[in-house]
Structure formats: C-alpha cells, structure tokens
Amino acid sequence: METILHLGGSLQRLTKTIELAKEKPTSLVVVSSEGDPQKVMRTLLDAGIERYRIVLDYQAWDTVTNFTKTQSSIKKAGTKTLYVVTDGFHMARSMGIAHVIYFLSDVKLVASPSSVGKSEPWDLLLGDWLRALVWKLFGYQHVWQHVYEARWPQLQKDAEIAKTL
Numbered sequence: 001m002e003t004i005l006h007l008g009g010s011l012q013r014l015t016k017t018i019e020l021a022k023e024k025p026t027s028l029v030v031v032s033s034e035g036d037p038q039k040v041m042r043t044l045l046d047a048g049i050e051r052y053r054i055v056l057d058y059q060a061w062d063t064v065t066n067f068t069k070t071q072s073s074i075k076k077a078g079t080k081t082l083y084v085v086t087d088g089f090h091m092a093r094s095m096g097i098a099h100v101i102y103f104l105s106d107v108k109l110v111a112s113p114s115s116v117g118k119s120e121p122w123d124l125l126l127g128d129w130l131r132a133l134v135w136k137l138f139g140y141q142h143v144w145q146h147v148y149e150a151r152w153p154q155l156q157k158d159a160e161i162a163k164t165l
Contacts, residue, residue: 002027003079004112007066007086007094008034011043016114017085018047028077029053032070033060033155037162058159061151063094064131067101068141074107081108089117093125100132 002024006017011034021029021044029049034040037056044054059069074082082102086094091113098109119125131142 001078002081002083003074003077004029004083004085005066005070005074006031006034007063007084007090008032008060009090010087010114011035011039013085013087013114014040014043016112018044018049020083020085020112021049021053022047024083027053027083028055028074028079030055030057030070030074032057032066033151033158035158037158037165041162041165056162056165058155058162061148061155062128062144063090064097064128064135065141066094067097067132068135071101075105079107081110083110083112085112085114087117088113088115089120092119093128096125096129097132100129100136103136 004017004020004024004027006013006029008031017029021027029044031040037058040056041054045051055073057070060066082098084094084098091111095109095111102109134140134142
C-alpha cells in the first residue's frame with residue numbers, strides 16, 4: 001500500500017499531491033491540516049481523485065504534528081511506502097521528522113517536493129527533530145503554545161466541516 005501525505009501550509013502543494021495520486025492510482029491520499037476543507041476536497045475530486053482514496057485530517061497544527069497525528073492511521077492502512085509532499089525548502093525538516101516517527105518500521109519514506117528552495121535553518125530542523133524524538137520515545141507531544149493557540153480554533157472548525165464531506 002502506498003500513501004501520499006500532503007503536509008498542510010500551501011494549497012499550491014496540491015498540484016504535486018494530485019500528480020502523485022494520478023501516478024499511483026491505488027494510493028491513499030492523506031491531507032494533513034490544509035486550509036478550507038471544502039476547497040481541498042473539491043480540488044482533489046475535480047482532478048479525478050476518487051473520494052474513497054481521500055482522507056482529510058485536521059488534527060495537526062505544525063510540522064511535527066502533521067506526522068504524529070497521522071502516523072497511526074497511516075500504519076493502520078498498511079502503508080509500505082509514504083510519499084511526503086511539501087515545499088522544497090521544508091523538505092529536510094519534514095523528512096527528518098518522518099525518519100524519527102517511522103524509525104524501525106517497515107514504511108519506506110519518499111521525499112516528494114512540490115517546489116525547490118533553500119532549506120530552513122538548522123536550529124529549526126534540530127528543534128523539530130528533537131520534538132519528534134521525544135514523542136517517539138515517551139509519547140509526549142511538546143507544544144509551542146503560541147502556534148497551537150493561533151491555529152487550533154480554525155483547525156477545529158475545519159475538522160468539523162471535513163467530517164461532513
């Protein structure tokens with residue numbers, strides 16, 4: 001089983017997600033916390049992606065939680081290959097987190113950048129890799145409170161809408 005994990009943050013990433021979904025017609029498409037759920041769903045459906053393949057997940061408020069909040073459902077789906085879709089500048093941090101979260105699992109990780117760009121600063125990468133490691137080892141999800149408080153209210157609303165689609 002192949003799964004495409006679209007990390008929220010830019011609807012422009014959906015172009016790459018759609019491209020991959022068409023190349024891999026049996027893959028599951030998991031969209032993690034990406035904007036207006038109705039627009040996301042409509043964009044995917046209009047591109048010919050079947051509804052039964054699409055999972056809209058609005059539990060994540062940052063990159064670490066994009067992975068920690070979707071990990072159990074991705075593994076439960078029987079995923080053997082996970083395509084990670086995000087912007088090129090964001091790929092090193094995202095793949096570092098993914099490698100921590102899926103360490104010692106049989107899930108193969110494939111970077112699928114939607115663009116190119118200079119990587120984020122090392123301190124940001126290291127901080128999130130360490131947060132992922134703490135979650136992996138201890139189950140503790142460290143929260144940057146200001147980020148959570150700024151994003152969580154809208155994500156809750158989007159999650160309710162996504163349930164109806």
